Each structure stands twice: as structure tokens, then as C-alpha cells.
Amino acid sequence: MQPHLFVYGTLMRGYDNPAAKLLSRDATFCGEARCRGRLYLVTYYPGLVLSDDASDIVFGELFCLHTPEAALAVLDDYEGCALPQPRYLRQLLPVTLEEGSVVEAWTYIYNRPVAKLKRIASGRFTER
Numbered sequence: 001m002q003p004h005l006f007v008y009g010t011l012m013r014g015y016d017n018p019a020a021k022l023l024s025r026d027a028t029f030c031g032e033a034r035c036r037g038r039l040y041l042v043t044y045y046p047g048l049v050l051s052d053d054a055s056d057i058v059f060g061e062l063f064c065l066h067t068p069e070a071a072l073a074v075l076d077d078y079e080g081c082a083l084p085q086p087r088y089l090r091q092l093l094p095v096t097l098e099e100g101s102v103v104e105a106w107t108y109i110y111n112r113p114v115a116k117l118k119r120i121a122s123g124r125f126t127e128r
Contacts, residue, residue, distance in 0.1 A: 001068045004105035005075075006033055006095045008060030009046040009125045019078040026071050027063040034059045035095045035107060039125065040117040046125045047088070047110025047117070058123045062095055062105055072106065079108050086111050 005027065011020050013029065037048045037058040048058050065071045072090065080087030088108040095105040120128050 006105040006107045030062040033062040039120040
């Protein structure tokens with residue numbers, strides 16, 4: 001199973017929630033990264049939606065999970081992937097590291113309407 005995970009919101013380093021804590025102890029930080037997409041402020045957390053526009057970039061962090069299957073099961077639950085109408089869907093996306101290398105990484109894609117949400121135009125959750 002692919003061990004890489006791209007995060008762009010409250011799962012990033014420095015956040016104090018159960019899922020971020022899981023990453024701090026059960027994953028290795030690989031570096032700052034980015035992927036194509038649009039970022040929206042859902043409430044206190046963001047949602048990434050896919051985009052065909054190459055100028056739409058979401059910035060975040062790449063982790064390598066020590067035990068991918070176990071960690072992703074916990075994270076899927078945290079992200080609401082198993083709800084009757086899932087809040088997020090986990091999908092493999094190409095992610096670019098700062099030095100330019102590209103890796104496939106699991107990414108949580110927001111699965112609800114965004115028409116009434118504020119777009120984070122910078123693509124950086126920390127700049128909301």
C-alpha cells in the first residue's frame with residue numbers, strides 16, 4: 001500500500017487533535033509539498049477539491065506513514081470517509097515536493113458542495 005499522505009489543514013504539524021498526533025508519532029515528515037486543487041474553508045478546517053486549472057495549487061505537507069493500512073483506517077474514520085454521505089474521499093494524487101520531485105500520495109478530497117464556502121485563494125490553510 002502507498003505509504004505517502006499529503007495533508008493541507010488540521011493534520012499538519014503543530015495542530016493539536018487526535019489525527020495530527022497520530023501522524024506525529026506514526027509517520028515521518030518528508031517535507032513541504034503541493035498539489036493541484038482549490039482550497040475552501042469549511043468551518044475551522046479546510047476542504048480540497050480537484051481542479052483542472054494548473055494555476056490552482058494547494059500547499060501542505062507530505063508524510064510517510066510507518067503502518068499505512070492501520071494509520072489510514074484511523075484517519076479515514078476521523079475524516080468521515082465512512083459516513084452515508086462521506087465528508088471526504090481518500091484518493092491518490094500526484095504531489096510535488098519543494099525540490100521538484102513528484103510522488104503519488106493519499107489525499108483527502110472534500111466531498112460536499114463548496115458554492116457557499118469561502119475559497120482560500122492562496123491555497124495555504126495557514127493564510128485563511
